[in-house]
Amino acid sequence: MVRNNWWQKAVVYQIYPRSFQDSNGDGIGDIPGIIQRLPYLKELGVQVIWLSPIYQSPNDDNGYDISDYRKILPEFGTMADVQEMISVAHQLNLKIMMDLVVNHTSDEHDWFQQSRLSRSNPYRDYYIWRDPVDGHEPNNWLSDFGGPAWEFDDKTQQYYLHLFSKKQPDLNWENPAMRHDIYDTMSWWLAQGVDGFRMDVINLISKQRGLPNDPNVDADNHGSSMTFVANGPKVHQYLQEMNSKVLSQHDVITVGETPGVTTADAMQYAGFDAHELQMIFQFEHTELDNSHEGLGKWSDERFKLVDLKKILSKWQNDLEGKAWNSLYWNNHDRPRVVSRFGDDSDKYRVISAKMLATTLHFMQGTPYIYQGEEIGMTNVNWSAISQYQDIDTLNAFDDLVNQQKRTTPEKMMTYVHHSSRDNARTPMQWDNTRNAGFTSGKPWLGVNDNYTTINVSESLANQQSIFYFYKKLIALRQQMSIIINGHYQLLDMADESVYAYRRTAQDSELLIISNFTDQVQTRNYSLDASAKLLISNYEDDQGDVLRPYESKVYFKDT
Ligand code: GLC
Numbered sequence: 346m347v348r349n350n351w352w353q354k355a356v357v358y359q360i361y362p363r364s365f366q367d368s369n370g371d372g373i374g375d376i377p378g379i380i381q382r383l384p385y386l387k388e389l390g391v392q393v394i395w396l397s398p399i400y401q402s403p404n405d406d407n408g409y410d411i412s413d414y415r416k417i418l419p420e421f422g423t424m425a426d427v428q429e430m431i432s433v434a435h436q437l438n439l440k441i442m443m444d445l446v447v448n449h450t451s452d453e454h455d456w457f458q459q460s461r462l463s464r465s466n467p468y469r470d471y472y473i474w475r476d477p478v479d480g481h482e483p484n485n486w487l488s489d490f491g492g493p494a495w496e497f498d499d500k501t502q503q504y505y506l507h508l509f510s511k512k513q514p515d516l517n518w519e520n521p522a523m524r525h526d527i528y529d530t531m532s533w534w535l536a537q538g539v540d541g542f543r544m545d546v547i548n549l550i551s552k553q554r555g556l557p558n559d560p561n562v563d564a565d566n567h568g569s570s571m572t573f574v575a576n577g578p579k580v581h582q583y584l585q586e587m588n589s590k591v592l593s594q595h596d597v598i599t600v601g602e603t604p605g606v607t608t609a610d611a612m613q614y615a616g617f618d619a620h621e622l623q624m625i626f627q628f629e630h631t632e633l634d635n636s637h638e639g640l641g642k643w644s645d646e647r648f649k650l651v652d653l654k655k656i657l658s659k660w661q662n663d664l665e666g667k668a669w670n671s672l673y674w675n676n677h678d679r680p681r682v683v684s685r686f687g688d689d690s691d692k693y694r695v696i697s698a699k700m701l702a703t704t705l706h707f708m709q710g711t712p713y714i715y716q717g718e719e720i721g722m723t724n725v726n727w728s729a730i731s732q733y734q735d736i737d738t739l740n741a742f743d744d745l746v747n748q749q750k751r752t753t754p755e756k757m758m759t760y761v762h763h764s765s766r767d768n769a770r771t772p773m774q775w776d777n778t779r780n781a782g783f784t785s786g787k788p789w790l791g792v793n794d795n796y797t798t799i800n801v802s803e804s805l806a807n808q809q810s811i812f813y814f815y816k817k818l819i820a821l822r823q824q825m826s827i828i829i830n831g832h833y834q835l836l837d838m839a840d841e842s843v844y845a846y847r848r849t850a851q852d853s854e855l856l857i858i859s860n861f862t863d864q865v866q867t868r869n870y871s872l873d874a875s876a877k878l879l880i881s882n883y884e885d886d887q888g889d890v891l892r893p894y895e896s897k898v899y900f901k902d903t
């Protein structure tokens with residue numbers, strides 16, 4: 346069944362505010378910097394902007410540790426700046442989606458400060474506290490950032506749960522007063538004029554009754570109990586409550602970040618009639634190059650195209666007509682797409698970035714573009730671990746190299762180059778002046794050296810740039826309903842080099858062909874004489890011959 350919601354037609358652009366544009370020379374991106382760049386996003390043609398957190402935060406995890414949901418981090422600006430940003434965005438017809446981080450707060454949030462004062466404090470139950478068991482942690486859960494998920498607090502002699510850093514205590518969603526406060530905060534933000542929420546690890550909010558041990562934890566593994574905790578017993582009850590109390594009263598866009606979900610789970614979270622969320626982010630395709638040595642994402646393996654096709658096709662097929670996909674290659678937690686799934690060499694960076702864009706943007710779902718993707722920004726390869734700042738990267742290096750001695754420093758650096766979150770967080774490359782035009786001061790995190798050639802100003806001056814290619818893809822989605830609603834059909838699942846699929850609608854058809862290799866491939870898709878080339882990353886069409894990373898789309902009326 347075809348639905349017609351505005352967010353099904355939209356393309357979302359993710360801004361990581363700290364690294365987007367600094368306006369006052371302190372080396373940190375900020376809200377006035379974002380306001381300056383809104384016309385750039387308008388030019389690209391996106392409809393929605395998702396902002397990673399801009400709230401008050403001690404920045405243990407770059408803003409994903411919030412100490413006041415209704416205040417803005419002074420480094421980013423003021424509430425007045427935010428109001429101006431919303432109003433300028435709305436004048437340009439751009440919507441603003443806020444990050445909502447409510448699985449946990451910062452330990453510096455007033456609720457937690459109260460909570461840790463005494464066992465009888467009214468805020469005690471806003472968090473998850475337990476007695477030690479035989480002098481140890483209450484269970485074996487591991488934090489996603491390494492080490493146990495429990496921290497002992499001397500004052501009241503109990504442990505509190507933190508699935509991320511110990512400065513990110515988990516909220517207790519069993520507590521109705523806490524839930525009420527969160528819903529209030531959401532309504533407050535909607536009253537400020539924001540247009541929706543991206544919900545951080547939202548499928549972790551309901552913990553298993555009795556907090557049982559995680560059977561998958563292997564003591565000497567760099568594991569995480571995230572998948573075990575995910576999709577807990579009351580998560581749907583809570584999201585339905587949130588939907589009925591807040592979301593259903595507004596015409597908003599919502600997407601939940603949900604590690605460890607199946608397509609069946611997706612139907613519950615984001616089914617058209619589920620009354621929970623509109624979309625979720627699944628992670629299966631981002632885990633294809635995970636370590637075969639049990640080191641999780643710390644690996645330098647290359648994905649296999651057949652696996653990628655299997656996963657993306659499963660999500661396309663299983664959700665069709667029932668729920669809505671989110672389409673993304675990367676975000677602030679993942680390496681750069683052109684380095685990971687394409688080829689970031691000088692020779693093939695541009696062509697493979699366009700190929701990847703085509704492959705994703707013709708699928709069913711709402712595409713998300715991560716800042717810099719539209720100009721083909723690449724991973725960064727710093728030689729010293731001290732150049733990195735991400736808590737996840739630094740903890741993993743310490744854990745795997747220094748503590749557990751599972752790998753050597755040299756090997757670990759290759760994993761860091763492949764997987765570190767800082768690959769995505771280096772400052773946005775605006776032009777070829779000092780610091781890539783990101784700041785006049787000292788950037789909080791190093792700029793990628795390749796900014797002299799890879800930058801926005803170069804992209805805007807060159808009609809053949811990746812930028813204009815994205816612009817065209819976004820415009821096509823606005824014009825052609827088949828891109829939104831067409832039925833997806835994968836061709837040649839076993840082909841290890843080419844990703845080809847069809848989209849079919851009542852009176853038309855699209856054929857998408859992408860060569861994922863740097864070799865020439867020859868394929869015959871029995872093209873109909875009436876099929877017209879709609880878009881391609883090469884200047885001419887050589888029929889069955891697919892040049893390195895060539896990608897093209899044919900359209901025909903049926
Ligand atoms: C999500 C965020 C990530 C953050 C984590 C804890 O995965 O995307 O950046 O570190 O949640 O909030």
Ligand code: CA
Nearest residue numbers: 367369373375
């Ligand atoms: Ca600044």
